[in-house]
């Protein structure tokens with residue numbers, strides 16, 4: 201029993217020590233934790249996404265009304281603030297429509313050399329840390345056609361669409377000159393560094409929600425299941441002790 205308690209205590213403490221090790225260099229940043237319980241962050245993320253990303257990227261596994269319901273946005277507000285796309289018939293998309301982009305794949309390929317991918321599952325494939333670093337990783341590079349490169353996605357085809365908010369920055373490399381470890385401001389943006397980081401946090405939190413909309417439910421139910429297993433464990437242990445009492 202003593203051993204069991206010790207193992208349990210270690211399991212409880214592990215995440216704390218892992219978190220403590222997460223500090224250090226300013227870029228790249230590891231340890232971003234998405235929080236689907238933070239509805240206002242997700243709402244801001246949704247607003248940022250439809251305003252700054254949906255011109256090129258779709259989220260075509262999600263419908264506007266599902267999004268509104270999950271994020272606690274009244275449907276009329278969602279219609280006014282989130283739906284801008286006009287469909288093939290020339291009508292504004294309905295609240296039950298999928299969140300598709302207006303850019304056709306061919307047009308995207310022609311202009312950027314690559315079709316901007318659908319972002320529904322991007323948080324699943326790239327992970328939140330990568331996305332957080334990617335959206336904070338655009339830096340000036342005159343050798344690139346668009347004048348920018350990205351420190352986690354070298355030779356990226358996407359323009360730095362948030363430059364007005366973030367401003368323009370130059371990369372600072374490590375001693376070997378291969379890895380970006382920080383940035384120097386060239387021109388200021390309309391947001392401060394902290395405001396920009398939290399803008400990106402909300403956006404990535406939202407992308408994480410898109411990748412797994414039921415995560416909040418899963419985590420809520422998970423707590424009950426763990427409590428149940430713990431209580432059941434006590435019962436099972438007591439039963440085992442009872443059965444083996446005569447054998448020993």
Ligand code: HEC
Pocket residue numbers: 249252253254255256257312314315316317319322326331334335355356357358359361362403
């Ligand atoms: C002007 C068009 C445009 C806009 C607006 C735009 N992107 Fe992109 N994005 C692209 C293109 C093109 C690529 C493909 C880049 C490549 O593969 O080289 C891309 C790639 C990406 C990728 C990497 C996908 C991968 O391959 O893993 C992510 C993540 C991404 N965009 C997120 C965003 C987010 C978030 C926004 C909104 C802030 C946004 N994009 C706005 C054009 C755009």
